[in-house]
Amino acid sequence: MTSSEAFRRALESLGVHKLRSALTMLGMIFGVGAVIAMLSIGAGAERQALAMIERLGLSNVLVRSKDFRPDELAEVRKKSQGLSPRDMAALEEAVPGVLFAAPRVRVTPWRVRGDGVNGEAQVFGVSWRHAELTHLAVAEGRFLDALDERTHGQVCVVGADVARRLFGLSGAIGRDVKVNDLWLTVVGVLAPESSGGLALPGPAGGATGEIYVPWTTALRKLDKDPLDAPLAEIILALKPGASAREQAALVPPLLDRLHGGASDFELVVPERLLAQSQRTQRLFNVVMGAIAGISLLVGGIGIMNIMLATVLERTREIGVRRAVGARRADIRFQFVAEAFALSFTGGLAGIVMGLVISRVVAVAAGWPTVVTWWSLLLSTGVSAVVGLASGIYPALRAAALHPIDALRYE
Numbered sequence: 001m002t003s004s005e006a007f008r009r010a011l012e013s014l015g016v017h018k019l020r021s022a023l024t025m026l027g028m029i030f031g032v033g034a035v036i037a038m039l040s041i042g043a044g045a046e047r048q049a050l051a052m053i054e055r056l057g058l059s060n061v062l063v064r065s066k067d068f069r070p071d072e073l074a075e076v077r078k079k080s081q082g083l084s085p086r087d088m089a090a091l092e093e094a095v096p097g098v099l100f101a102a103p104r105v106r107v108t109p110w111r112v113r114g115d116g117v118n119g120e121a122q123v124f125g126v127s128w129r130h131a132e133l134t135h136l137a138v139a140e141g142r143f144l145d146a147l148d149e150r151t152h153g154q155v156c157v158v159g160a161d162v163a164r165r166l167f168g169l170s171g172a173i174g175r176d177v178k179v180n181d182l183w184l185t186v187v188g189v190l191a192p193e194s195s196g197g198l199a200l201p202g203p204a205g206g207a208t209g210e211i212y213v214p215w216t217t218a219l220r221k222l223d224k225d226p227l228d229a230p231l232a233e234i235i236l237a238l239k240p241g242a243s244a245r246e247q248a249a250l251v252p253p254l255l256d257r258l259h260g261g262a263s264d265f266e267l268v269v270p271e272r273l274l275a276q277s278q279r280t281q282r283l284f285n286v287v288m289g290a291i292a293g294i295s296l297l298v299g300g301i302g303i304m305n306i307m308l309a310t311v312l313e314r315t316r317e318i319g320v321r322r323a324v325g326a327r328r329a330d331i332r333f334q335f336v337a338e339a340f341a342l343s344f345t346g347g348l349a350g351i352v353m354g355l356v357i358s359r360v361v362a363v364a365a366g367w368p369t370v371v372t373w374w375s376l377l378l379s380t381g382v383s384a385v386v387g388l389a390s391g392i393y394p395a396l397r398a399a400a401l402h403p404i405d406a407l408r409y410e
Helices: 003-016 018-056 070-076 085-094 130-134 146-150 160-167 215-221 244-258 270-313 315-323 328-365 373-399 403-408
Strands: 060-065 098-107 111-114 117-120 122-126 138-141 155-158 176-179 182-190 210-214 233-238 265-268
Touching: 018 270, 018 328, 018 373, 060 244, 085 098, 085 233, 085 244, 098 130, 098 215, 111 160, 117 160, 122 215, 130 233, 146 215, 155 160, 155 176, 160 182, 176 210, 210 215, 233 244, 244 265, 244 270, 270 315, 270 328, 270 373, 315 328, 328 373
Parallel strands: 122 210, 155 182
Antiparallel strands: 060 233, 060 265, 098 122, 098 233, 111 117, 111 176, 138 182, 155 210, 176 182
């Protein structure tokens, strides 16, 4: 008996008991669907984390102002004013691996007005090199430049959402935006993909709901809370070949001396974040794979159970086939083919189910999902292997039946 003929007969046999076959395949369908759905959600989370870390810059070290409760902040400010331009200059001079430092200033509140429309947006004062450091793409106009910074220019670059909200489709370049009480001229609009679909505050930004102004303008002309540090963050761009971890280790001792031991800053090393994200993703994949594997195992047990019942139902048929010349190998092959057909068909249905679940999660939860080719191959391969393994024992039982005993079976 050829393989194609055995598979065709297996499908015909399954078609005789459609409901039973469908119920038997449910375990495989849910198992494969769970594998694909969970791996796609995990891959989407990994891509999102990698996009954020890429925005931070793997060759950068970030020094951020630490958040305190209002009562704690008042005590801390008695010792230190927080991150300041003096700290930025000291880090550029004292840390050998630093190529340059770029500040970020947080502006509060965020009242904005343009073309008669009022709204809110996150406003940050940044260096003219901020786009280079955080991989921001400009769709129209230009980003801030060194002249804007030196002259405290009243200009800004707006995110795509801000431009659309304030000016509609009429174009934002050259239009005026009022941030708090300061009028600014729009010189650039960020590309929508700059946010990568992420509403990330801070330097990972590029969020389409943000407005960027020269940091010197933000310090001199825009309001801020008196207790806030002058700078919310300092990004240290490292020289090629410099180790982010080694350079980061030099920062705390220097700033502790400058801040009187106030410990009002914290370090973020994207290189460490990447390693941690990869470890977390590997752990997630192992746990999710184990859970999905249990589902597939349960599905395999269900297939084995049904195949054993099928052997009993078709004992007389087996006796007839053996009596007319069928070999033991033919009987084994036929039952293995039926188990394989059950698992393979269930695996295909599970793939469809997994794709549907991934799409529903992406649309309903707004969470990006990524269906990878290897997850499809893995789930299909595992379902086929489980089917083969589940059919071996029933097939051996069927082949071991004595023809005369099988013919007498009622």
